[in-house]
Amino acid sequence: MKRFARPWAIVVTVLAIAGAPSAQASATPGGVDKEGALSEYTMGVFMLESGRPQEAIPYLESAWELSSKDETIGNKLAEAYFRAGDLGSCDRTLDHLLAKNNKNSGALFLKARIDYFRGELEGAVQHLLRLREFSEPSFEVERLLGRIQLELGQFDDALTAYQNAVRLDPGDPIVRFRYGMLLKRFGRRAEAEKAFRNAIGLQPLFAEAVVELAEILIEEERFDEAEAALLKLLDQEGDFYEALIMTANLLADRGKLEQAIKLLKEREERDSLHREGVLLLGKLHYQADDFSAAVELFKKLFTGDDQTAEMSRVLGELYVKTGQSDSALFYYQKAIDLEPENYRNYVVLFFASSSRLGGEGDAVIELTADKQKRLLSEAAAKVARDDFDGAYILGVAHDSLDDLEEARKFFEKALELRPQHERTLLNLASVLERTGRYAEAETHLTTLHELRPNDPTVCNFYGYLLALMNTRLDQAEQLIRTALKSEPDNGYYVDSLGWVFYMRGEYERAVAELERASGLVADDPVILEHLGDAYQSLKRFREALAAYRKSMDIQGENSKILDKIDATRILLGN
Numbered sequence: 001m002k003r004f005a006r007p008w009a010i011v012v013t014v015l016a017i018a019g020a021p022s023a024q025a026s027a028t029p030g031g032v033d034k035e036g037a038l039s040e041y042t043m044g045v046f047m048l049e050s051g052r053p054q055e056a057i058p059y060l061e062s063a064w065e066l067s068s069k070d071e072t073i074g075n076k077l078a079e080a081y082f083r084a085g086d087l088g089s090c091d092r093t094l095d096h097l098l099a100k101n102n103k104n105s106g107a108l109f110l111k112a113r114i115d116y117f118r119g120e121l122e123g124a125v126q127h128l129l130r131l132r133e134f135s136e137p138s139f140e141v142e143r144l145l146g147r148i149q150l151e152l153g154q155f156d157d158a159l160t161a162y163q164n165a166v167r168l169d170p171g172d173p174i175v176r177f178r179y180g181m182l183l184k185r186f187g188r189r190a191e192a193e194k195a196f197r198n199a200i201g202l203q204p205l206f207a208e209a210v211v212e213l214a215e216i217l218i219e220e221e222r223f224d225e226a227e228a229a230l231l232k233l234l235d236q237e238g239d240f241y242e243a244l245i246m247t248a249n250l251l252a253d254r255g256k257l258e259q260a261i262k263l264l265k266e267r268e269e270r271d272s273l274h275r276e277g278v279l280l281l282g283k284l285h286y287q288a289d290d291f292s293a294a295v296e297l298f299k300k301l302f303t304g305d306d307q308t309a310e311m312s313r314v315l316g317e318l319y320v321k322t323g324q325s326d327s328a329l330f331y332y333q334k335a336i337d338l339e340p341e342n343y344r345n346y347v348v349l350f351f352a353s354s355s356r357l358g359g360e361g362d363a364v365i366e367l368t369a370d371k372q373k374r375l376l377s378e379a380a381a382k383v384a385r386d387d388f389d390g391a392y393i394l395g396v397a398h399d400s401l402d403d404l405e406e407a408r409k410f411f412e413k414a415l416e417l418r419p420q421h422e423r424t425l426l427n428l429a430s431v432l433e434r435t436g437r438y439a440e441a442e443t444h445l446t447t448l449h450e451l452r453p454n455d456p457t458v459c460n461f462y463g464y465l466l467a468l469m470n471t472r473l474d475q476a477e478q479l480i481r482t483a484l485k486s487e488p489d490n491g492y493y494v495d496s497l498g499w500v501f502y503m504r505g506e507y508e509r510a511v512a513e514l515e516r517a518s519g520l521v522a523d524d525p526v527i528l529e530h531l532g533d534a535y536q537s538l539k540r541f542r543e544a545l546a547a548y549r550k551s552m553d554i555q556g557e558n559s560k561i562l563d564k565i566d567a568t569r570i571l572l573g574n
Contacts, residue, residue: 037066041073048076053083071097075106087114105135112144121148139168143175150178158182166195173202177209189216200229207233207240214246223254234263241274248280257288275301282314291321309339313348320352325363328352332365346379347393356400372401380410388417392424399431407431415444422451429461438469449479456483456493464496467503476500491520495527502534510534525555532564541572 044059060077081090097107115124128145146161162179180195196213217226230247251260264281282297312335319328332349353367383390395410411428425448432441463479498513514531532547
């Protein structure tokens, strides 16, 4: 409701002027008494309160002259100039008023507003601080002072101003909210939470306050409360987009994928989702393994200027997940065309062509070995020297091709960039172990074991490497037993323990562990070879021959295994 609909406000103002000393009846040089000033002033105030400051100005100018420049009328005239956008006239009027009375609180406050409007924030602060010195505590002064100090980055001072404003008028939700934001900045989360709750209590649909409250609750792992606050807001009519996205993310993080998807789909059906919302909905469908629905959503975004390499890679991956290798190849190639200098576009296509790196059930894009190598060569040429991710990913890619020498080079480059990166240490040690460079592998495993002394994977690998080296076998056994404490039925760990016994010459114990390992991990060629070696050491040649043959059947022709088969046949007299 507009202010001119409240006539009592005008009457109060007029009475205040009528009672002021400057409004006493007397003649002016123009021959008009000061009662005429009151009439002009009344009309000017009416126009100003009606939202017509330009029309109010002539009346107020006349009243000011007729009243011999009465201070109260001058303040109202300056306000009219300000509201009409005539800052020059406003400034001149205020300067006149302040020259006569430098403690004119109305003029000082308007001076501060003008400075703020012009971006002269320091000047505005000085006017407001002066007002603090001699005038009664004012909510408006503290509110404006806090806002300006906040913009200046004077957070301590702004906090004090907003604290004062809240004390002077506890019923302003925006002040409560800004006070909460400052408290949150200073880490005073309990007080900030209270401020945000007060703001919401005053204005239940205050979406920004609900979002900030939810952030605090999530940080404190009070997820039920955060979810309840957000859903309560979303139950109301309104476009609470930030809260919607936050709620969907929270639900997804809590494993409530169906509820998160339903929330976004309802918004999509009621009103179109923004790009961020469509991306999130697609991501949630992906997490729910509903890849077809994700494809449809992401295809909507892959239009016009939005045909980015990143989106093309996403679509390529989704088509891999839906088993459509031709469509996947199209989008992966499109990513390369859109952004030919980005190595990731080549690597993702390579990964999609690898049966060893893909997920279970994924389509595999059929590429020749030469094409795969060209992709990696193109990627390598585009990786910056200081790009850790690029070096690491190329190491993984070459490792998947059993191109161990190239894998080693890339892992070593990655390790130069991040000397204690755990996955790089593990992968590099694995490559070195498979190429027989045991001492170098041990160096990296020692570092890794120092970083993760109880990690079962690290302990098993380190113990197994020591067994391969036939050194420090007691330490090897201790390491492997540490791994087995975490995973007692891990067949690979049991195999490692059996191999320690074998290297010690404890063949009966070795056979017992290796038979158990073979039962835990069916058809593993390395475990079967180990078992064959242990049988042979006990002169159980027929069992050894069976284990060797099964190992070769699984892994294909292997010269080392063939030699063992031939030697065992001789021992059997075959």
